[in-house]
Amino acid sequence: MFKSxxxxxxxxxxxxxxxxxxxxxxxxxxxxxxxxAGWDIDIRPDGTGLPEGQGSVADGEGLYEAKCASCHGLFGxxxxxxxxxxxxxxxxxxxxxxxxxxxYWPYASTLWDYIHRAMPYPAPQSLTDDEVYAISAYVxxxxxxxxxxxVATKESFAQVKMPNEPNFYxxxxxxxxxxxxxxxxxxxxxxxxxxxxxxxxxxxxFKEDSGVAANHYGGDEPKAAAVEVALSDAATAGQAVYDKAxxxxxxxxxxxxxxxxxxxxxxxxxxxxxxxxxxxxxxxxQGPNGVMPAKGxxxxxxxxxxxxxxxxxxxxxx
Amino acid sequence: xxxIRIKAKDRxxxxxxxxxxxxxxxxxxxxDKSGKKIPEHWIQDVSAESNGKVVxxxxxxxxxxxxxxxxxxxxxxKGDSLKISWKDNTxxxxxxxxxxx
Numbered sequence: 018m019f020k021s022x023x024x025x026x027x028x029x030x031x032x033x034x035x036x037x038x039x040x041x042x043x044x045x046x047x048x049x050x051x052x053x054a055g056w057d058i059d060i061r062p063d064g065t066g067l068p069e070g071q072g073s074v075a076d077g078e079g080l081y082e083a084k085c086a087s088c089h090g091l092f093g094x095x096x097x098x099x100x101x102x103x104x105x106x107x108x109x110x111x112x113x114x115x116x117x118x119x120x121y122w123p124y125a126s127t128l129w130d131y132i133h134r135a136m137p138y139p140a141p142q143s144l145t146d147d148e149v150y151a152i153s154a155y156v157x158x159x160x161x162x163x164x165x166x167x168v169a170t171k172e173s174f175a176q177v178k179m180p181n182e183p184n185f186y187x188x189x190x191x192x193x194x195x196x197x198x199x200x201x202x203x204x205x206x207x208x209x210x211x212x213x214x215x216x217x218x219x220x221x222x223f224k225e226d227s228g229v230a231a232n233h234y235g236g237d238e239p240k241a242a243a244v245e246v247a248l249s250d251a252a253t254a255g256q257a258v259y260d261k262a263x264x265x266x267x268x269x270x271x272x273x274x275x276x277x278x279x280x281x282x283x284x285x286x287x288x289x290x291x292x293x294x295x296x297x298x299x300x301x302x303q304g305p306n307g308v309m310p311a312k313g314x315x316x317x318x319x320x321x322x323x324x325x326x327x328x329x330x331x332x333x334x335x
Numbered sequence: 336x337x338x339i340r341i342k343a344k345d346r347x348x349x350x351x352x353x354x355x356x357x358x359x360x361x362x363x364x365x366x367d368k369s370g371k372k373i374p375e376h377w378i379q380d381v382s383a384e385s386n387g388k389v390v391x392x393x394x395x396x397x398x399x400x401x402x403x404x405x406x407x408x409x410x411x412x413k414g415d416s417l418k419i420s421w422k423d424n425t426x427x428x429x430x431x432x433x434x435x436x
Contacts, residue, residue: 082342091342091353091355092340092353092355092404094355094402094404104357104402159340
């Protein structure tokens with residue numbers, strides 16, 4: 018039954034995909050040259066990817082005014098809060114840097130790529146190659162990068178040098194600052210975790226006696242591990258109950274609850290005797306010191322479970 | 336290249352002029368990073384002439400922003416010349432001329 022059903026699904030999948038790839042998974046189809054050409058529209062800084070075509074500054078002026086100026090402004094000054102395309106030279110290191118094509122962009126090819134890919138805003142990829150050349154040339158002219166008689170072609174456009182290009186450089190910093198330890202390294206089997214604090218990874222244990230504190234990145238001092246207390250069987254059994262029902266208040270001291278481990282808060286209460294503590298824990302307590310709901314509000318606990326939890330708290334808080 | 340860009344278009348006898356003047360328009364009140372005052376430097380007078388006749392003039396001051404954008408209209412026609420010039424408080428002048436389209 019299931020087998021025939023699976024075959025049916027496979028048959029539908031085959032019918033939908035048409036050509037089936039011979040790849041290891043047997044799904045999908047090989048992209049055709051036309052598909053790749055449709056996706057492969059990026060223009061590189063050296064002009065790779067630019068198509069044949071041409072457009073002059075004069076051609077671009079009319080196109081720019083018709084298709085671009087309503088947002089970018091007649092002179093590239095930016096209408097409203099639409100992007101400013103021209104001006105801003107020399108402002109990059111000031112308090113209010115103005116990043117425009119002329120003041121910031123490192124490569125003219127980006128202009129062609131972006132206009133061709135994404136502009137005009139309401140109708141992206143609606144421009145012909147010649148129109149993109151013309152508008153790109155005009156935007157360069159608005160930025161005083163080319164002259165009035167400039168004609169952008171595949172060759173001339175790739176030659177355009179942007180004024181801010183020298184200020185870009187390849188970041189050759191290494192990925193990590195630490196050099197790999199190649200000799201006389203600490204033995205990983207001897208590593209001990211000296212502190213585990215939520216959100217803070219200890220870093221000083223990579224090499225013993227390295228002298229680097231676990232908190233050398235400026236975090237808090239690692240908390241001292243809780244002093245281990247020998248617990249009775251009842252208290253050990255009660256720890257799970259405590260974690261489930263009691264710690265919500267007794268961990269942080271909410272509603273006057275005595276905090277576990279705070280001997281000062283517990284000493285007087287312990288002095289009243291276990292009977293009294295058990296009774297308060299099982300039946301609840303309301304008084305000048307605070308409020309305790311019966312069984313910590315968890316009525317599904319048995320009396321013995323509550324007593325075990327009390328034993329755990331008392332023994333941890335002496 | 337001139338510091339002024341002009342677009343002038345004849346629209347039924349009224350010439351619509353838009354121009355952008357590249358100028359710092361320093362008020363003299365700002366301070367640079369070292370705390371020294373940046374000397375004032377702003378356009379004082381702007382005038383536009385068409386066929387040798389003044390059609391527009393303005394007295395700017397420090398309240399005008401950097402790279403002033405100016406738009407005005409006057410009675411004229413396609414083919415006339417239009418010359419816009421400015422003079423700033425340091426005595427520097429610049430002008431640009433175009434033909435009304």
